[in-house]
Amino acid sequence: MDNKKAADVLNKLVQINNDRIEGYETALKETKDAELKSLFSRFAQTSFKNRQELAAEVSNLGEKPTESTKPSGKFFRQWMDVKAALTNNDRKSILASCEFGEDAAVHKYDDVMKNDLDEVSADHKTLIAKQYALVKGEHDIVRQLRDSAK
Numbered sequence: 452m453d454n455k456k457a458a459d460v461l462n463k464l465v466q467i468n469n470d471r472i473e474g475y476e477t478a479l480k481e482t483k484d485a486e487l488k489s490l491f492s493r494f495a496q497t498s499f500k501n502r503q504e505l506a507a508e509v510s511n512l513g514e515k516p517t518e519s520t521k522p523s524g525k526f527f528r529q530w531m532d533v534k535a536a537l538t539n540n541d542r543k544s545i546l547a548s549c550e551f552g553e554d555a556a557v558h559k560y561d562d563v564m565k566n567d568l569d570e571v572s573a574d575h576k577t578l579i580a581k582q583y584a585l586v587k588g589e590h591d592i593v594r595q596l597r598d599s600a601k
Contacts, residue, residue, distance in 0.1 A: 452572055458514035460567040461575065464582070465505045465517050467559040471498035471586075474552040482545050490596075491549070494589050501582045508575060543600035550597050553590035560586055 475495035479488055506516035560583040568576055 453570070454512040455514060456570045457572065457575065458509045458512045460563060460570045461505050461509045461512075462514075462517045463559060463563055463567075464579065465502055465509065466519060467556050468498040468502040468505065469517070469519065471495070471552065471556050472502065474549065478545060478549055482542070484542055484545075487542065487545065490592070494593075497585055497589060501585070504578060504582070508578065543597060546593055546597035546600055550590070550593045553586075553593050556586050557583075557590050 472495050475491045475498070478491045479495070482488060482491070502516075509516040560579070563579060564583060568579070571579070
């Protein structure tokens with residue numbers, strides 16, 4: 452296993468978790484709905500924990516964990532700001548915006564699991580699979596809430 456390549460793979464997931472954290476921090480500011488605030492706070496904490504676990508592994512490989520977000524993550528947050536302002540904090544619109552971000556997170560984990568697992572150790576594979584299950588579960592919750600919102 453090449454440590455630099457493994458760290459690059461893990462940093463892709465650090466970055467998407469950075470996006471989720473910032474996205475949910477924005478969502479927390481944009482909604483007045485107590486249920487959504489609680490949910491978004493929990494989801495941000497999931498990504499914070501994911502990021503910590505991944506960053507520790509990147510450091511263990513002798514590399515530096517990324518602190519950046521993807522340009523698409525910045526776009527998601529900006530779009531959410533505009534949409535929330537235009538929709539007057541409409542629950543369904545905020546959930547739809549969150550699902551947009553969740554789709555990106557699930558796709559990034561899917562991409563890593565399909566294309567990059569041969570670059571990481573068995574322990575990293577286990578960590579990635581565990582985190583994927585958490586992110587996918589949260590994605591599905593957001594989708595269900597969006598679909599049931601009026």
